Amino acid sequence: MGCWKNTKSNTWTFPTLILCLYGFFYMMKPSEPFLTPYLTGPDKNLTIDEVTNQVFPVWTYSYLALLVPVFLITDYLRYKPILLLQGISFIVTWLLLLFAHGLVAMQLVEFFYGMVTATEVAYYAYIYSVVSADHYQRVTSYCRSITLVAATLAAVLGQLLVSLADVSYFHLNAITLASVSLAFVCSFLLPMPQKSMFFHRKGVSETLPQPDKAGAGLSSNTSSSCQQDKDCAPADTGPTPAQQAQQPEPQHHVLRVLVQLGKDLKDCYSSRKLLYWSLWWALATAGFNQVVNYIQVLWDFRAPSHSSAVYNGAVEAVATFLSSVTSFTVAYVKMNWDLFGELALGIFSTMDAVSLFLMHFTTNIWLCYASYLIFKASYMLLITIATFQIAVNLSMERYALMFGLNNFTALVIQTILTVVAVDSKGLGLDIVTQFLIYGSYFSVIAGIFLIRSICMLVSRKCNRKTVRFWKEPQNLNEHKSKEQTATGCETRL
Incomplete structure (x- = not known):
């Protein structure tokens, strides 16, 4: 009976x-492609x-200042409070804009x-705390797909309403305020997770999984197994006094988790392959965010908006569609990614x-639009490949760590670019x-x-030649040795 309750409570x-409804409404922002014309216009x-x-530049600085503390607090508070904070930040942002x-x-x-983007980590991390590992791939696909669909529809809607x-633009922002307010309402309906990746793991004494134990690490978060009595206990059963006595004090537990996170990061970046993929991720993401931030x-x-037709929404819609297509094609490309x-990365970065x-160099707005489409589609193709290459070698916990640190590094680089090139x-x-x-x-x-x-x-080709060079003389010596042996036999006969 306890097993049945536990399984029912963890339905996905x-x-x-x-969460999909939340993602749809918070990405349904038809005013976003027209932010610069709105700010520079009569409004x-x-x-x-x-x-x-x-x-x-203020967005970059606030995002950098908030990202690390929000990343840790998100896991400690078990995601839902941070989603509520994101919803409040959305509403405040558009109230001020209006x-x-x-x-x-x-x-x-x-x-x-900046608070909105810093708390975005809670959206993708939340679902892993309330579903079993068997549903990770499907749920991740649903959540990412719905946000791409919403972004595309928002850009198309904004362009149609304007043209x-x-x-x-004021009324476009009013529509956006209504949409993000609906997202805030949806966040109240989300169930409160009982565990998280780091601070509220199912077993307090267990450490984060090693790369070669990724499957075990993921399955340890799944509560559908009924082989052990503690996994089949009802959800409302608390720890016994003896178990409470064995649990570490909160401050010691937090310190131990932080130390373990540091060790895991060191292990992750000790892999040369993951290090170079992460290097590209950080460098390219910094440049991509900077371009997207200032492309309008x-x-x-x-083409000044006060004297020209504005097609920002249409361009963003096409760019999002092309990005989703290029990301989708990665699943069907068969290639030796290690080689x-x-x-x-080098070709598409070029x-x-x-x-x-x-x-x-161009002064033609249409060439500028086309160049942006190529730029965004190329980046989305590569970031999908990089994400796959990193995630396939790590457990979910370590992937979350690496994802967070890579984005933080990208943000630091982006801040340097902003301070040097942009800031007054x-x-x-x-x-x-x-x-x-x-x-x-x-x-x-x-x-x-x-x-x-x-x-x-080149090094791989040279190594092959070296191996072939050393194998051929060895075979030749063996052949000569056999000939000498045969000659000796004939002489004795």
């Missing part, structure tokens, strides 16, 4: 449905330089949006660099020159991985 369909009346050099005015108010908008219905500014510079993976240089306290470069910097940045990334991949292929 209801939390997955609610907020900011200059393009203020938006570029003083408003947008009704606040002035430079400082828009900087505050970027701070709260055909002549809806103002470049579009507004090439040719870094060559692919495509990213060329598209960014084209954005810098740094060089404060104009938007066109910034894209020259970003193109050069991706050229360096492409050069690193092209050189390394060529060296790997």
